[in-house]
Amino acid sequence: MKEKQLLNQRRSINFFDPRYVIESETLRKVISLANLTPSSLNLQPWQLIVVRSPERKKALRKLAFNQAKVEEASAVFIVIADNEGVEKNLEPVLDKAVSLGYFPEENKEQMRQTAAALYGEKESEQRRLFATKNASLFAMSLMYAAQVYDLETHPMDGFDEEKVKAEFSVDSQKYIPMLIAIGKMRKDASLLPRAYRREVMDFTSFV
Ligand SMILES: Cc1cc2nc3c(=O)[nH]c(=O)nc-3n(C[C@H](O)[C@H](O)[C@H](O)COP(=O)(O)O)c2cc1C
Numbered sequence: 001m002k003e004k005q006l007l008n009q010r011r012s013i014n015f016f017d018p019r020y021v022i023e024s025e026t027l028r029k030v031i032s033l034a035n036l037t038p039s040s041l042n043l044q045p046w047q048l049i050v051v052r053s054p055e056r057k058k059a060l061r062k063l064a065f066n067q068a069k070v071e072e073a074s075a076v077f078i079v080i081a082d083n084e085g086v087e088k089n090l091e092p093v094l095d096k097a098v099s100l101g102y103f104p105e106e107n108k109e110q111m112r113q114t115a116a117a118l119y120g121e122k123e124s125e126q127r128r129l130f131a132t133k134n135a136s137l138f139a140m141s142l143m144y145a146a147q148v149y150d151l152e153t154h155p156m157d158g159f160d161e162e163k164v165k166a167e168f169s170v171d172s173q174k175y176i177p178m179l180i181a182i183g184k185m186r187k188d189a190s191l192l193p194r195a196y197r198r199e200v201m202d203f204t205s206f207v
Pocket residue numbers: 010011012013067155156157158159177178195
């Protein structure tokens with residue numbers, strides 16, 4: 001699928017086929033493709049919970065303002081912005097960068113200092129923003145990766161974050177930027193025209 005088509009064809013789908021069961025292998029392929037998402041210092045500060053069982057989807061639906069797509073989709077991704085991504089991932093990322101020839105061993109300390117300066121303390125607003133922007137890019141990639149495998153998606157921030165964290169054992173310090181329903185569209189459903197978009201020059205300036 002060509003990139004332009006990918007962007008043109010993505011829609012937020014409300015009408016999932018509730019009978020479509022998604023293979024674990026397909027989900028793994030979607031996630032693996034999205035895993036190529038770029039991130040700050042390549043720190044990849046995200047986590048993902050894939051909600052698949054009918055019982056767990058039903059429980060999640062209750063916490064997502066009863067949105068039917070949460071239960072009707074084949075799976076729902078809970079995208080988590082991991083504020084501890086720096087502590088957890090920095091050393092392995094630096095090691096790999098050295099072994100792949102990105103920079104010499106002696107540059108590691110400089111990178112550690114850069115990470116500390118840019119991304120702040122674990123529980124700071126700075127850190128929350130760092131994790132959220134990167135996890136949100138990952139979320140977008142999940143939606144496009146789904147299309148590559150002929151699947152549709154629907155992002156949602158209509159949910160009770162604290163209750164979702166409690167129900168799915170997500171650390172209270174972490175943030176959930178969105179849920180993403182994934183599956184096949186019902187064959188008998190049809191979509192309204194593409195939702196309105198502002199004109200490019202309403203939000204762009206060339207300087
Ligand atoms: C972060 C985010 C949260 C959203 N939350 C919801 C939601 O809770 N419920 C819903 O029906 N749509 C939700 N949407 C879908 C938007 O309404 C939709 O993307 C927008 O209307 C444009 O439509 P399109 O995605 O089909 O182009 C959300 C979209 C994003 C990106």
